[in-house]
Amino acid sequence: MNIAEKIRAGERISYDEALVLYDYDLFELGELADFKRQQRHKKKSYFNINRHINPTNVCKDICKFCAYSASRKNPHQYTMTHDEIMHIVNDIVQRGIKEVHIVSAHNPQTGLQWYLEIFKKIKTAYPQLHVKALTAAEVHFLCEEYDKTYDELLDLMIENGVDSMPGGGAEIFDEQVRDYICKGKVSSSQWLEIHQKWHERGKMSNVTMLFGHVEKRRDRIDHMMRIRDLQDRTGGFNAFIPLVYQSENNYLNIQEFITAHEILKTMAISRIVLDNIANIKAYWVTSTVNLALVAQEFGANDLDGTIEKESINSAAGAASAQGLNLNEFVRLIKNSGFIPVERDSLYNELKTW
Numbered sequence: 001m002n003i004a005e006k007i008r009a010g011e012r013i014s015y016d017e018a019l020v021l022y023d024y025d026l027f028e029l030g031e032l033a034d035f036k037r038q039q040r041h042k043k044k045s046y047f048n049i050n051r052h053i054n055p056t057n058v059c060k061d062i063c064k065f066c067a068y069s070a071s072r073k074n075p076h077q078y079t080m081t082h083d084e085i086m087h088i089v090n091d092i093v094q095r096g097i098k099e100v101h102i103v104s105a106h107n108p109q110t111g112l113q114w115y116l117e118i119f120k121k122i123k124t125a126y127p128q129l130h131v132k133a134l135t136a137a138e139v140h141f142l143c144e145e146y147d148k149t150y151d152e153l154l155d156l157m158i159e160n161g162v163d164s165m166p167g168g169g170a171e172i173f174d175e176q177v178r179d180y181i182c183k184g185k186v187s188s189s190q191w192l193e194i195h196q197k198w199h200e201r202g203k204m205s206n207v208t209m210l211f212g213h214v215e216k217r218r219d220r221i222d223h224m225m226r227i228r229d230l231q232d233r234t235g236g237f238n239a240f241i242p243l244v245y246q247s248e249n250n251y252l253n254i255q256e257f258i259t260a261h262e263i264l265k266t267m268a269i270s271r272i273v274l275d276n277i278a279n280i281k282a283y284w285v286t287s288t289v290n291l292a293l294v295a296q297e298f299g300a301n302d303l304d305g306t307i308e309k310e311s312i313n314s315a316a317g318a319a320s321a322q323g324l325n326l327n328e329f330v331r332l333i334k335n336s337g338f339i340p341v342e343r344d345s346l347y348n349e350l351k352t353w
């Protein structure tokens, strides 16, 4: 059987075979990825109505790709008070938003309670609002800073009302690349250990991959393989999210940008390799909306959400400082030939638009 036959027969492909897929013609690869997508989701494309909040940009870490952190190229330092955060949350709940995605920089000045108590305040006021918060990178930072074990911190997150964990901070798991782009932050094995422990508590999370910088194709496949291994053991990942590197205002200094062709190939391969993760997210913030719409034909079945406001990727050049209008979002999905299905944060279907 050749690789394409194996994929159509539902057989798992190896690291070497996944690497060979990059040499396939883009449209042949797209057809294979679409075959896998349609087996699970037919023509449905998921989205949710969500809001991102990034409460502080003060950061102890020094990731080269980051334009958001005030310790890098961003001179505008800020840290929100809980009242400021609650003001946003009060407003979004009134407007029907169902998920709040809270991710911060690693701020050593606020104390642990500033990070945790806000979840309790939100959950007490709005038990039905899904709180997706704290990346594994933040978890690791807080544990080091405040002398907690991962187990202790994850339990505190649950006690305070965190429902699921976002997939940030995974970057690229290859240790050499990781050392170059974000030395000193949570290591690959620590990132995976934190998510494993979270899944063992019966909780779900996402996983990202930052690509299009110095990594090679083999590093992306290695990243996917490490994710597939953990997912085999826990089943706790809801979605895989390939994040396209944004080049502005940071210290990575990449001269040659990744092509749309390579982005689509990577999306398609992730759909094929990650046979145990139901959802592949085309995150329009970093891919552009147009390419995310095309990616629906290359394996992606999820377009994240309306977002409203986003600070991390937009600091590096993404057009996401403001989110997308809901009706416009729905119209775009429909016009691209897919069925817009609003989902909740755990991928239960809420409404077909």
Ligand code: V47
Residues within 6 Å of the ligand: 065, 066, 067, 103, 165, 166, 167, 168, 169, 170, 171, 206, 207, 208, 210, 241, 243, 244, 245, 246, 247, 248, 250, 283, 286, 304, 312, 313, 316
């Ligand atoms: O971890 C930072 C990335 C991530 C840049 O779980 C950059 O549903 C591109 O993880 N270019 C945070 N990316 C965002 C994130 C996320 C986003 C949407 C949904 C979910 C989810 C998670 O942003 C960081 C980092 O990998 N990032 N700088 C940059 N220059």
